[in-house]
Amino acid sequence: MQAGRTNQCARVAVTEEVAEAAPPPTRKAARRAAKPAEGVAPRLPGETQRRILASARAEFAEKGFAGARTERIVRVAGVNPNLLYHYFGSKERLFVAVMEEIYGDVRSHHGDLELEALSPQKAIRRLTEATFDLFVASDDVIRLLSTENIHHAEHIRGSERIAHLYDPLLALIERQLDRGREQGTFRAEVDAEELFITITGLSYFYLSNRHTLSVILRTDLNGRARRERRRRHIVDVVLSYLRHGADGTQRLQSSTRTA
Numbered sequence: 318m319q320a321g322r323t324n325q326c327a328r329v330a331v332t333e334e335v336a337e338a339a340p341p342p343t344r345k346a347a348r349r350a351a352k353p354a355e356g357v358a359p360r361l362p363g364e365t366q367r368r369i370l371a372s373a374r375a376e377f378a379e380k381g382f383a384g385a386r387t388e389r390i391v392r393v394a395g396v397n398p399n400l401l402y403h404y405f406g407s408k409e410r411l412f413v414a415v416m417e418e419i420y421g422d423v424r425s426h427h428g429d430l431e432l433e434a435l436s437p438q439k440a441i442r443r444l445t446e447a448t449f450d451l452f453v454a455s456d457d458v459i460r461l462l463s464t465e466n467i468h469h470a471e472h473i474r475g476s477e478r479i480a481h482l483y484d485p486l487l488a489l490i491e492r493q494l495d496r497g498r499e500q501g502t503f504r505a506e507v508d509a510e511e512l513f514i515t516i517t518g519l520s521y522f523y524l525s526n527r528h529t530l531s532v533i534l535r536t537d538l539n540g541r542a543r544r545e546r547r548r549r550h551i552v553d554v555v556l557s558y559l560r561h562g563a564d565g566t567q568r569l570q571s572s573t574r575t576a
Contacts, residue, residue, distance in 0.1 A: 366404050368394040374415050378457035381464045382412055382472070409472060416473050419461050420482050426451045429489055437497035438556060441512075444490075445555050449520040449548050459525045487513060494559075503559045512555075519551045 372394035376385045387408050391398045405411040427447055432440045452459055465473060473479050490509040497503030523530075527538040537543065 365394075365396055365400055369396060369401055369404065369411070370415060370418060373411050374418065374457060374461075377412055377415055377464065378460040382468060385412075387411075413472050413476055416461065416465060417476055417478050419458055420473075420479050422455070423451060423458060424482055424486065427486055429485055432489055432493070437493045437500065437503060438559075440493045441490075441497075441516075441559065442552055442556060445516050445520075445552050446548065448516055449524075449551060452520050452524045453544060459521065462521075463525060483513075497559065504561060507559060512559075515558075516551075516555055519554065523547055523551075 369390065372390045373385070376390050376393070380386070385408070387398070387401055390411075391401050394401075401411065405414055427444060432444055435443060487509050490513060494503055494507050494509060494512070498505055523538070531538045538547075
């Protein structure tokens with residue numbers, strides 16, 4: 318009996334020792350395990366919460382975090398002020414809820430499942446177009462992202478929902494890059510995170526700075542024709558980069574192999 322207990326304790330000790338010795342999964346390994354998704358399913362607030370969130374989204378986008386006032390938010394929402402604090406606790410937590418909604422909307426717009434089914438070139442093209450189109454259609458997204466960057470992301474830093482929201486998309490980009498390399502259509506040394514930043518940045522900078530750039534360049538960057546021209550340019554920049562190696566050699570002249 319004593320020997321049995323001794324052996325059992327030894328097995329437990331060995332198991333614990335192995336568990337402690339096992340290295341934690343890398344960020345890339347964890348990301349690769351992520352499944353395609355249409356973004357994280359949003360929580361389903363009640364009607365009162367939806368009205369507060371909609372009002373807060375408009376208020377924060379217009380006034381920024383510092384300039385936003387909870388009095389205006391509840392007045393526009395048509396609710397008792399106590400309900401704002403009942404559902405969200407504070408102005409800061411309400412802002413985080415708005416940002417979670419914003420990021421959820423952006424991720425849903427990416428359409429991961431659709432991108433997964435496309436060829437590598439078509440998937441990256443569609444992701445680039447969808448990113449640009451989302452920013453065009455949602456000016457409040459640009460304003461709210463700019464507001465939180467002014468605050469060095471101090472409000473969303475603690476959001477578990479936002480922290481892992483982009484893992485499935487980055488995993489999808491990595492898979493499409495791998496497929497493109499295997500087909501010989503994409504260069505070999507592309508990092509998924511860097512490509513994601515490039516795709517987002519090319520659209521975000523143009524649209525967030527279009528008013529000042531219009532003055533500097535003495536042209537209207539807000540017109541539909543000019544936006545379409547910029548959209549085509551961004552797609553061409555991204556795909557041209559992927560099709561050329563570091564030595565400038567073009568990988569593919571046409572898209573016939575990835576149709």
